[in-house]
Amino acid sequence: MGRKLLLEHINVPGINTYEVYRSKGGYASVEKALKTLSPDDVVEEVKKSGLRGRGGAGFPTGMKWSFLAKPEGVPRYLVCNADESEPGTFKDRYLMTYIPHLLIEGMIIASYALGAKTSYIYVRGEMMPQIRILEKAIAEAKNAGFLGTNILGTGYDLELYVQPGGGAYICGEETALIESLEGKRGNPRIKPPFPAIAGLYGCPTVVNNVESIAATVPIIRDGGDEYAKIGIGRSTGTKLISAGGNLKKPGVYEIDLGVPVEEFIYSDEYCGGIANGKRLKAVVAGGSSVPILPANLILKTAAGDARLMSYEGLSEGGFVTGTMMGSGGFIAFDEDQCIVRNTWNFARFYHHESCGQCSPCREGTGWMEKVLHRLEHGHGKLSDMDLLVDVSKKIEGNTICPLGDAAAWPVASAIRHFRDEFEWHVTNPQAAVAGNFGLAHYADPLTPVVA
Amino acid sequence: MLRVEDTQNHPTAAFSPALLAEMADMVSRYPEGKQKSALLPILHAVQAEQGWLSAEAMDKVAEYLRIESIEVYEVATFYTMYFLRPQGKYMLEVCRTGPCCLVGAEKIMDQIEQTLGVKEGEITPDGLFSWRGVECLAACGFGPVLQIGPEYTFYEKLTPVSVNQLISDLKVKANN
Numbered sequence: 371m372g373r374k375l376l377l378e379h380i381n382v383p384g385i386n387t388y389e390v391y392r393s394k395g396g397y398a399s400v401e402k403a404l405k406t407l408s409p410d411d412v413v414e415e416v417k418k419s420g421l422r423g424r425g426g427a428g429f430p431t432g433m434k435w436s437f438l439a440k441p442e443g444v445p446r447y448l449v450c451n452a453d454e455s456e457p458g459t460f461k462d463r464y465l466m467t468y469i470p471h472l473l474i475e476g477m478i479i480a481s482y483a484l485g486a487k488t489s490y491i492y493v494r495g496e497m498m499p500q501i502r503i504l505e506k507a508i509a510e511a512k513n514a515g516f517l518g519t520n521i522l523g524t525g526y527d528l529e530l531y532v533q534p535g536g537g538a539y540i541c542g543e544e545t546a547l548i549e550s551l552e553g554k555r556g557n558p559r560i561k562p563p564f565p566a567i568a569g570l571y572g573c574p575t576v577v578n579n580v581e582s583i584a585a586t587v588p589i590i591r592d593g594g595d596e597y598a599k600i601g602i603g604r605s606t607g608t609k610l611i612s613a614g615g616n617l618k619k620p621g622v623y624e625i626d627l628g629v630p631v632e633e634f635i636y637s638d639e640y641c642g643g644i645a646n647g648k649r650l651k652a653v654v655a656g657g658s659s660v661p662i663l664p665a666n667l668i669l670k671t672a673a674g675d676a677r678l679m680s681y682e683g684l685s686e687g688g689f690v691t692g693t694m695m696g697s698g699g700f701i702a703f704d705e706d707q708c709i710v711r712n713t714w715n716f717a718r719f720y721h722h723e724s725c726g727q728c729s730p731c732r733e734g735t736g737w738m739e740k741v742l743h744r745l746e747h748g749h750g751k752l753s754d755m756d757l758l759v760d761v762s763k764k765i766e767g768n769t770i771c772p773l774g775d776a777a778a779w780p781v782a783s784a785i786r787h788f789r790d791e792f793e794w795h796v797t798n799p800q801a802a803v804a805g806n807f808g809l810a811h812y813a814d815p816l817t818p819v820v821a
Numbered sequence: 822m823l824r825v826e827d828t829q830n831h832p833t834a835a836f837s838p839a840l841l842a843e844m845a846d847m848v849s850r851y852p853e854g855k856q857k858s859a860l861l862p863i864l865h866a867v868q869a870e871q872g873w874l875s876a877e878a879m880d881k882v883a884e885y886l887r888i889e890s891i892e893v894y895e896v897a898t899f900y901t902m903y904f905l906r907p908q909g910k911y912m913l914e915v916c917r918t919g920p921c922c923l924v925g926a927e928k929i930m931d932q933i934e935q936t937l938g939v940k941e942g943e944i945t946p947d948g949l950f951s952w953r954g955v956e957c958l959a960a961c962g963f964g965p966v967l968q969i970g971p972e973y974t975f976y977e978k979l980t981p982v983s984v985n986q987l988i989s990d991l992k993v994k995a996n997n
């Protein structure tokens with residue numbers, strides 16, 4: 371039975387209000403941090419916890435905080451990344467909707483640790499209801515003396531604001547987010563300089579995901595060492611998984627990192643198996659940007675071991691037979707789903723969302739979308755698969771921001787693992803337009819590779 | 822794209838006192854001299870009041886923030902939430918991204934097109950509805966989903982039947 375550090379009280383009626391949140395022990399971590407710990411102590415606890423960024427890249431949060439430049443007389447900023455736009459990911463929206471004070475509490479702790487006096491929560495503009503929820507929570511926290519000037523009589527001042535985006539996936543990339551917060555188009559910046567040196571308004575800035583910031587609340591409450599005991603290896607703590615697609619019980623689950631994928635999909639505690647009695651065909655385990663894996667490879671690694679839901683577990687096998695934790699957007703495909711159609715859909719998404727600064731990304735995503743469109747609609751050629759791989763290679767690693775890679779990997783991995791399904795679309799165009807290739811051999815267990 | 826004739830055909834009303842007060846509040850959230858940061862929130866507020874962003878309205882925003890008009894246009898054209906021409910009173914925005922398609926989003930869009938009798942991006946003759954596909958709305962586990970501005974009211978687990986019901990409810994609401 372997994373621990374619930376973030377979602378423990380999510381079903382308590384009224385937990386979205388200050389009173390109920392407080393009655394469940396809320397804001398105790400702020401009191402502990404501000405009254406008994408120095409900012410550096412807080413950073414130290416977060417370092418000890420082993421917490422890794424929950425936004426996608428998995429970079430250790432404590433280390434990121436310790437890189438923040440602290441020049442005299444220059445303000446520093448904390449910006450929360452609540453842009454949540456990675457297809458398959460919906461945990462941050464869930465958390466902000468139901469337990470907004472957890473994020474506010476985390477923002478106060480993190481701002482204190484970093485010495486920020488003004489912090490922003492950048493929420494994607496479509497989440498207008500969540501923006502209202504957060505604004506109400508901020509007003510309540512301020513009213514209770516946890517925000518504003520001289521918080522809890524400690525002399526620490528903090529203002530917290532919510533900023534809406536305008537509808538652009540790219541604004542989830544941290545430098546694009548900063549540009550957007552400055553009132554500009556969301557064009558990612560060339561790094562270096564990194565935001566830790568020159569971020570918002572040219573000042574040192576930390577950008578962290580909603581879940582990373584929320585996780586500092588239990589870390590400060592229980593101590594970094596306690597948090598680090600949960601999980602497996604360098605994947606410490608609990609992680610919110612957004613489970614969607616053809617699952618019996620889709621939703622947001624908090625898991626101890628290290629749960630076997632098979633248990634996560636099939637046990638009643640989590641997703642309860644595949645919906646409508648169907649069989650599992652494939653999984654995109656960490657949001658649309660990570661490589662897709664066929665059922666056999668997501669349940670077991672190529673070496674035949676049970677695959678675990680952890681940073682290392684999901685990437686076991688590298689790009690050839692593994693995938694990534696990413697943002698924890700877990701998308702399950704049943705036997706009726708068409709891999710070519712989904713790959714085309716994702717390629718369309720990335721083409722639509724490319725900011726257009728780099729030619730390989732702007733043009734390459736367009737080409738991939740066009741070629742996949744023709745494959746899905748029965749006009750493809752057998753040479754198209756190599757063409758797609760070639761285009762994806764030319765994008766990968768040749769762009770300003772990682773959106774290029776994020777667009778290239780899903781296409782390359784779909785062709786790597788489902789090449790015969792793509793070929794079937796070319797050789798049976800009529801059938802491909804009308805129906806789907808089915809499971810083929812992918813759902814069958816792999817023969818273990820004996821070393 | 823920006824078209825001058827849109828502005829000529831649809832003259833923009835003056836900003837209401839409530840809107841102006843909201844704009845002043847937004848500007849107060851940023852450091853001195855960084856008022857341009859208020860651009861995205863202000864454009865949302867203007868669109869919520871006027872239904873879309875005319876060139877005239879954007880020029881007013883530029884003047885208010887003491888920035889060039891082009892700085893407003895480049896933002897309004899970059900982000901997908903800003904409408905550069907009038908829309909139906911209710912703009913139904915359906916998520917069309919992969920995970921929602923696994924659970925039937927394409928059927929929902931087909932149903933909307935059939936029920937409203939207009940194609941994506943068009944307005945129904947009574948001016949009440951437009952619809953379009955948008956990208957992942959961060960609710961993939963509860964798909965298919967759609968949202969309706971300016972408050973971005975959210976509808977989950979749609980079926981062709983429930984979406985028809987929603988459309989008729991909105992018609993009733995509009996006529997009352």
Ligand SMILES: Cc1cc2nc3c(=O)[nH]c(=O)nc-3n(C[C@H](O)[C@H](O)[C@H](O)COP(=O)(O)O)c2cc1C
Pocket residue numbers: 422423424425426427428429431434451452453454455456539540541542543544545577578579580582583771772773776
């Ligand atoms: C195209 C793109 C989109 C991204 N979208 C998000 C997002 O929606 N939310 C998020 O937290 N991080 C997103 N990221 C990652 C951020 O750039 C950044 O790494 C993250 O916010 C850091 O927070 P963390 O260390 O707490 O994970 C995205 C990155 C890229 C390249």
Ligand code: SF4
Pocket residue numbers: 540557558723724725726727728729731732769770771772773774
């Ligand atoms: S990789 Fe794509 S999204 Fe990123 S900066 Fe270049 S063009 Fe823009």
Ligand code: FES
Pocket residue numbers: 457458459916917918919920921922956957958959960961962964966
């Ligand atoms: S794919 Fe539709 S909400 Fe994410």
